[in-house]
Amino acid sequence: MRRYGVPGLERGAIISGRGGQVDQEDYQSLQRDYTDATDQFAAMNEVLIALGRSSSDPDAVLDTIVESARRLCRSEAAAIFLIEAGQYALSSSVGFSSEYVHHVAEHPFALDRASLLGRVAEDRRIQQIPDVLDDPDFGRQDVQRIVQFRTSVAAPMLLDDEVVGAISLVRTAVDPFDDRELALLEAFAAQAAVVVRNVHLVRELEERGQELGRKVEQLEALSEVGGLVSSSLVLDEVLSNIIMNAVRFSGCDGGSIMEYVEDERCFSVRSAYASSPELLAKLRTIRVDLSTTLVGRSALEGHPIAVADLGAVELDPHLRLLYDDGWRSMIAVPVLRGERIIGALVVRRKTTGGFPDETVEFLETFAGQSALAVWNAQLFRELETKSAELQVASQHKSEFLASMSHELRTPLNAVIGFSEVLLERMFGELNDRQDEYLHDILSSGRHLLQLLNDILDLSKVEAGGMELEPSTFPLRGALEYGISMVRERASAHGIEVSLDVDADLDTLDSDELRFKQVLLNLLSNAVKFTPDGGHVRVAARREGDRVAVTVTDDGVGIRPEDRERIFESFQQGRRGAQSEEGTGLGLTLCRRIVALLGGTMWLETELGAGSTFGFTVPIDGVADTSRHAPSTDADLPVVVVVDDDRASLDLMTAYLDGLGVRVVLARNGIEGLELIRTLTPAAVVLDIRLPGLDGWEILDRVRADDATRAVPVVIVSILDEKPRGMSLGATDYLIKPVARDALVGALRRIGAVPAERESASSRGAV
Amino acid sequence: MATARILIVEDNPLNLKLVRDVLTVSGYEVVAAPSGEEGVTLAQTCEPDLVLMDIQLPGIDGYEALRMLRQNAQLDSVPVVAVTAFAMREDRERASRAGFDGYLSKPISVRSLPSQVHEYLNNGRADVT
Numbered sequence: 001m002r003r004y005g006v007p008g009l010e011r012g013a014i015i016s017g018r019g020g021q022v023d024q025e026d027y028q029s030l031q032r033d034y035t036d037a038t039d040q041f042a043a044m045n046e047v048l049i050a051l052g053r054s055s056s057d058p059d060a061v062l063d064t065i066v067e068s069a070r071r072l073c074r075s076e077a078a079a080i081f082l083i084e085a086g087q088y089a090l091s092s093s094v095g096f097s098s099e100y101v102h103h104v105a106e107h108p109f110a111l112d113r114a115s116l117l118g119r120v121a122e123d124r125r126i127q128q129i130p131d132v133l134d135d136p137d138f139g140r141q142d143v144q145r146i147v148q149f150r151t152s153v154a155a156p157m158l159l160d161d162e163v164v165g166a167i168s169l170v171r172t173a174v175d176p177f178d179d180r181e182l183a184l185l186e187a188f189a190a191q192a193a194v195v196v197r198n199v200h201l202v203r204e205l206e207e208r209g210q211e212l213g214r215k216v217e218q219l220e221a222l223s224e225v226g227g228l229v230s231s232s233l234v235l236d237e238v239l240s241n242i243i244m245n246a247v248r249f250s251g252c253d254g255g256s257i258m259e260y261v262e263d264e265r266c267f268s269v270r271s272a273y274a275s276s277p278e279l280l281a282k283l284r285t286i287r288v289d290l291s292t293t294l295v296g297r298s299a300l301e302g303h304p305i306a307v308a309d310l311g312a313v314e315l316d317p318h319l320r321l322l323y324d325d326g327w328r329s330m331i332a333v334p335v336l337r338g339e340r341i342i343g344a345l346v347v348r349r350k351t352t353g354g355f356p357d358e359t360v361e362f363l364e365t366f367a368g369q370s371a372l373a374v375w376n377a378q379l380f381r382e383l384e385t386k387s388a389e390l391q392v393a394s395q396h397k398s399e400f401l402a403s404m405s406h407e408l409r410t411p412l413n414a415v416i417g418f419s420e421v422l423l424e425r426m427f428g429e430l431n432d433r434q435d436e437y438l439h440d441i442l443s444s445g446r447h448l449l450q451l452l453n454d455i456l457d458l459s460k461v462e463a464g465g466m467e468l469e470p471s472t473f474p475l476r477g478a479l480e481y482g483i484s485m486v487r488e489r490a491s492a493h494g495i496e497v498s499l500d501v502d503a504d505l506d507t508l509d510s511d512e513l514r515f516k517q518v519l520l521n522l523l524s525n526a527v528k529f530t531p532d533g534g535h536v537r538v539a540a541r542r543e544g545d546r547v548a549v550t551v552t553d554d555g556v557g558i559r560p561e562d563r564e565r566i567f568e569s570f571q572q573g574r575r576g577a578q579s580e581e582g583t584g585l586g587l588t589l590c591r592r593i594v595a596l597l598g599g600t601m602w603l604e605t606e607l608g609a610g611s612t613f614g615f616t617v618p619i620d621g622v623a624d625t626s627r628h629a630p631s632t633d634a635d636l637p638v639v640v641v642v643d644d645d646r647a648s649l650d651l652m653t654a655y656l657d658g659l660g661v662r663v664v665l666a667r668n669g670i671e672g673l674e675l676i677r678t679l680t681p682a683a684v685v686l687d688i689r690l691p692g693l694d695g696w697e698i699l700d701r702v703r704a705d706d707a708t709r710a711v712p713v714v715i716v717s718i719l720d721e722k723p724r725g726m727s728l729g730a731t732d733y734l735i736k737p738v739a740r741d742a743l744v745g746a747l748r749r750i751g752a753v754p755a756e757r758e759s760a761s762s763r764g765a766v
Numbered sequence: 767m768a769t770a771r772i773l774i775v776e777d778n779p780l781n782l783k784l785v786r787d788v789l790t791v792s793g794y795e796v797v798a799a800p801s802g803e804e805g806v807t808l809a810q811t812c813e814p815d816l817v818l819m820d821i822q823l824p825g826i827d828g829y830e831a832l833r834m835l836r837q838n839a840q841l842d843s844v845p846v847v848a849v850t851a852f853a854m855r856e857d858r859e860r861a862s863r864a865g866f867d868g869y870l871s872k873p874i875s876v877r878s879l880p881s882q883v884h885e886y887l888n889n890g891r892a893d894v895t
Binding site: 409410411412413414416417418420421424426427449644645646691 | 778780781784787788791859862863872873874875876877
């Protein structure tokens with residue numbers, strides 16, 4: 001019925017690869033296995049549950065019980081009711097008319113003393129009514145009229161002290177049941193309770209299966225983001241549940257579930273139920289070998305092996321351990337997945353004795369369930385290991401690239417520099433051939449340098465190390481800058497570059513350098529792929545709270561099959577013969593940077609009609625504004641902080657966080673002055689030593705301008721020159737390092753910070 | 767007007783040669799030191815008008831060399847410009863925080879180096895107030 005070969009050769013290859021080099025293929029194949037396993041899990045789960053039902057079909061079993069009870073207790077009719085939603089629902093009956101069945105379905109028995117069933121549920125013991133017509137408390141004459149019964153008996157079905165239903169018999173004559181019959185009915189009730197337990201278990205198993213499915217999904221999501229959150233706990237929980245139910249349902253006293261470790265050809269105990277911690281600890285230390293133990297034999301032979309008396313057989317180390325711990329009989333059920341050994345289920349008793357066929361069959365069902373759980377656990381663990389190794393490898397790669405590009409840059413500088421020296425005719429004239437070759441050397445050197453820079457940037461983005469520097473800059477200026485960088489080349493080829501900016505677009509709050517980098521990349525591509533005398537159009541449009549920048553060329557367009565590929569590293573579309581000029585990294589990098597900036601990038605192209613590369617960025621702030629999120633509220637008073645030191649800016653921002661002001665940062669004097677002029681802030685926090693325009697100069701200009709004359713300026717500097725500051729018109733003068741209270745106090749006195757707007761949470765955060 | 771003297775502190779002989787040749791051709795007097803220590807010593811005797819300081823140096827680095835130069839009152843007014851192959855903004859910021867008067871990133875532009883040097887010589891110490 002089953003075939004067993006050498007377990008999973010192809011899987012062995014993957015596992016043996018664990019110690020060696022990690023490669024992407026291994027990882028992806030693992031991930032595929034994992035997905036397959038998950039899919040199969042869902043499918044197999046359904047099959048198993050269906051099997052579980054048919055092999056011990058609860059309805060069929062209950063029918064059998066009802067019929068046996070009716071016959072053996074000499075009554076005309078019998079029925080089993082299950083308590084559902086606080087009342088009895090008829091589950092199985094024999095000897096009753098269909099009228100009765102319909103009637104009790106419409107008028108179910110309540111859990112009260114009006115019916116015998118209700119009383120049984122309350123009293124939790126078997127009882128009878130010798131003659132219903134003689135019972136003053138009996139309230140279900142409606143039923144009596146239909147059935148015409150006189151004597152009735154009912155026994156509760158108890159499950160863990162809870163009444164889950166009742167079995168009831170009726171006689172049409174007044175003929176009370178004797179003690180033997182009552183005892184028999186109690187036994188039938190107990191049997192029915194077991195069936196109900198079975199139903200519960202199957203239902204629970206079903207839920208567990210779904211739960212496991214959900215958890216596997218969660219785990220997949222986790223593994224996808226490279227999270228190393230331990231899932232083993234979750235899976236252990238599932239396995240504990242499986243072994244617990246297996247033990248309880250089979251009526252045994254304890255058990256364990258083992259995982260097969262293929263590398264070592266042995267089993268390792270994963271979870272145990274009703275076993276002392278000492279036993280579990282011992283089980284975990286011994287080696288349950290595949291070839292020399294009973295558990296191993298059952299796995300190799302592919303069927304359960306039971307030992308009715310452990311005292312009567314030769315004991316392998318595992319069985320010896322069980323025997324010494326007081327166990328006397330056991331059954332080992334292999335956990336298989338196809339031809340593959342996954343693990344084993346071991347269920348044991350403190351007493352000697354065999355295992356009935358139903359029990360063995362049921363345990364095999366459980367083993368089927370656990371196969372997928374263990375399999376998933378194994379796959380997940382490998383995924384975790386691989387993820388961790390991949391992360392380390394990726395880190396190494398980034399570091400390597402960073403140091404390589406530095407090492408390569410130095411000699412490259414010499415190549416570029418000396419070519420330039422000669423081309424500048426610093427040491428005399430060159431002939432045409434010399435000039436041409438030097439240009440070749442120079443352009444190759446620059447190309448290499450660009451490649452290095454792209455690699456470095458890309459590795460930074462991939463390692464999550466690219467930090468953005470948000471600032472406010474004029475959009476048109478940035479676009480014009482980009483165009484100016486390609487103008488020389490464009491005009492050399494007679495290419496016209498035009499710019500069209502929506503009138504309502506002014507400044508952009510983003511990372512200026514990265515924005516320009518993306519733009520320049522698209523522009524140089526566009527110029528490169530536009531034929532001589534063509535046209536490159538740059539446009540900026542407002543799209544809600546975003547700006548969409550597009551660069552359109554007159555080139556040959558990009559073939560549909562290349563449209564996604566060109567965004568991948570080292571891929572160039574077949575756009576022209578000049579492919580040697582690109583680094584093959586530009587668009588990959590652009591797309592990553594745009595994503596970092598909080599936008600998206602796209603391509604519209606038609607073969608023969610040119611291409612449009614576009615990207616969006618938020619107008620107000622890059623994606624990473626969470627840190628300053630409280631300060632982006634447009635209605636709040638503005639405080640402009642001008643400081644060239646990032647640490648200082650961070651500190652000031654933290655100081656002012658939660659005070660009900662919007663903090664706008666400037667990193668140099670010119671930018672600071674521009675912001676003061678455009679925003680007319682409630683206060684300015686000004687450093688003195690600044691690149692470009694220094695603090696004195698800014699203060700001077702702010703005071704000289706009617707529009708900004710009244711803006712309060714708090715100088716925060718390491719320079720101890722308060723008299724000079726105050727004489728130039730500073731509102732306050734603080735010397736670095738400045739304490740939070742000093743800064744906030746100064747801003748409060750000015751009125752820029754509302755008195756006591758500070759919330760408790762923000763106070764805690766500083 | 768006397769020829770301006772420029773001290774180059776640079777450990778890579780090729781880079782040194784390039785910068786020296788370009789500046790010499792442009793009419794500057796160039797003195798060179800291959801390490802931070804030697805640069806600081808040489809600065810005290812040769813009295814440069816401008817120092818071009820590599821950041822990554824064997825022994826003490828450019829930051830430390832700058833600190834030592836600044837401790838010498840006699841050299842306090844000499845502008846010191848950082849030169850580094852790290853084309854990263856963090857380095858530029860770090861250099862400006864450390865008190866360098868300017869920043870040149872490698873590869874240096876042969877065409878614009880002479881005018882950049884001219885500018886640094888004219889501006890003197892950038893933001894000392």
